[in-house]
Amino acid sequence: MADPRNDLETLIELMAKLPGLGPRSARRAVLHLIKKRGVLLSPLAEAMTRVGQTARECLNCGNIATGDLCDICTSEKRANGQICVVEDVADLWAMERAAVFRGRYHVLGGTLSALDGIGPEELRIPKLRDRISAESVSEVILALGATIDGQTTAHYIVDELPGVTVTSLAQGVPVGGELDYLDDGTITAALNARKSL
Amino acid sequence: MADPRNDLETLIELMAKLPGLGPRSARRAVLHLIKKRGVLLSPLAEAMTRVGQTARECLNCGNIATGDLCDICTSEKRANGQICVVEDVADLWAMERAAVFRGRYHVLGGTLSALDGIGPEELRIPKLRDRISAESVSEVILALGATIDGQTTAHYIVDELPGVTVTSLAQGVPVGGELDYLDDGTITAALNARKSL
Structure with missing residues (x-):
């Protein structure tokens, strides 16, 4: 039987390599996974295995x-x-x-x-x-x-x-954007590309 | 063959359920996983499978x-x-x-x-x-x-x-902590539990 301590630590180390997760959040995620073994850990392991087997790069477009x-x-x-x-x-x-x-x-x-x-x-x-x-x-x-x-x-x-x-693509004010929060470059681009109504 | 679109979407949905990840960061994590298939996706899937099979609660202490x-x-x-x-x-x-x-x-x-x-x-x-x-x-x-x-x-x-x-456990100023950043409760506890040097 493999060392259980190592299995857990390996899993935490690998999770910590994901963008947006660090060592602390990886530990938290792994504990959450173990708590939700049936509904989350096993399905996630299966989904990863399937995607790993099937996903590749489209030879035409790179998707x-x-x-x-x-x-x-x-x-x-x-x-x-x-x-x-x-x-x-x-x-x-x-x-x-x-x-x-x-x-x-x-x-x-x-x-x-x-x-x-x-x-x-x-x-x-x-x-x-x-x-x-x-x-x-x-x-x-x-x-x-x-x-x-x-x-x-x-x-x-x-x-x-x-x-x-x-x-x-056009540059300008994002939909829902407030002028007060926009950077100077965006306001300049939006002004230069202004449209008549 | 299973629908690849669905495999990917399933993986993203499951990843988004991890604490600290939302839909956007789950998508980013999945793309990262696919890019690093050999060094990250497959090992992670295997580690999850192993932990899922072996990990359980200690009957004595709950660890x-x-x-x-x-x-x-x-x-x-x-x-x-x-x-x-x-x-x-x-x-x-x-x-x-x-x-x-x-x-x-x-x-x-x-x-x-x-x-x-x-x-x-x-x-x-x-x-x-x-x-x-x-x-x-x-x-x-x-x-x-x-x-x-x-x-x-x-x-x-x-x-x-x-x-x-x-x-x-004692309550007080954390090691490396600056008083300016501590809340009132911690300062009160630290003062009440002061030690003579």
């Missing part, structure tokens, strides 16, 4: 998939000539939650960063170029973060795709 | 054990006649990290609470009474929270154990 291609890339309904470029799968999920975009995605897996040595090859940008003709894309919508790295990446993609319509 | 009794209750070295009463296994772990107490523990599993309908029977207090004679206990050390419920529980235990030396 999470179970086969070579993800649900969105295999769906003919989503082939509307639009590709939305996002940094990360989390951003793709955020777009899907809004349920307003009906095209396909391209997950870069990060942003260009000279400091971190991340160039176009690391970011699936060549694959994006290939998809433009292969999927007869009419518009590439950049949904990248409003950070320096995000904007650098946006400019690079525009230069890489001559002859393709490249657009970007 | 987490793999057999009927936990490591501390089976160790003869820890039978020094002292029992430290704690609310929760997390508190037991905190005591063990300090590595200063060499006796055994008794995990109540909470505090008396009229509001929540938690009485002595729910708290393993009868079992504590049984252990006093069975393990020839000379001192019961109460390490309960300095809350109203914790102190109510402490008073109840003192009344329940006539003829037994019952002590309690």
Whole structure:
């Protein structure tokens, strides 16, 4: 029989590696798991095992998939000539939650960063170029973060795709946002992009 | 093959039930798990499965054990006649990290609470009474929270154990604590329990 002390400590150490959890909250989470063994611990272990066995990267867009291609890339309904470029799968999920975009995605897996040595090859940008003709894309919508790295990446993609319509999400006041709490950059962007009513 | 979308969503929903994680941080954690499949997801699934199969409650003290009794209750070295009463296994772990107490523990599993309908029977207090004679206990050390419920529980235990030396952890300024950040109650307790140097 394995040492029970070690099993518990291993579990706590692994949990502490999750983003948002530290050693203390990992211990609390593990105690909670043990208390709720039947309804939480066992189902969680099973769900993790299943996802570990099935989840992989879509060869086309970089989304999470179970086969070579993800649900969105295999769906003919989503082939509307639009590709939305996002940094990360989390951003793709955020777009899907809004349920307003009906095209396909391209997950870069990060942003260009000279400091971190991340160039176009690391970011699936060549694959994006290939998809433009292969999927007869009419518009590439950049949904990248409003950070320096995000904007650098946006400019690079525009230069890489001559002859393709490249657009970007609008910047401005968030819905429900109060001016008092917004940073200067957002107010400047919102003012410059003001619309006549 | 099971629906991959559902597997992922199940995993996120279960993760969101952990203390300290909400829906957003659960999504972030799951993406992190998938990225680090080999080094984190699979080991975590295995550790959870193992802990789920082996971990149970020590019949004597309420600590987490793999057999009927936990490591501390089976160790003869820890039978020094002292029992430290704690609310929760997390508190037991905190005591063990300090590595200063060499006796055994008794995990109540909470505090008396009229509001929540938690009485002595729910708290393993009868079992504590049984252990006093069975393990020839000379001192019961109460390490309960300095809350109203914790102190109510402490008073109840003192009344329940006539003829037994019952002590309690000292209250005062935490090591490294600055007076400016302490609440009035702690300063009052520290002043009342002042020591001559």
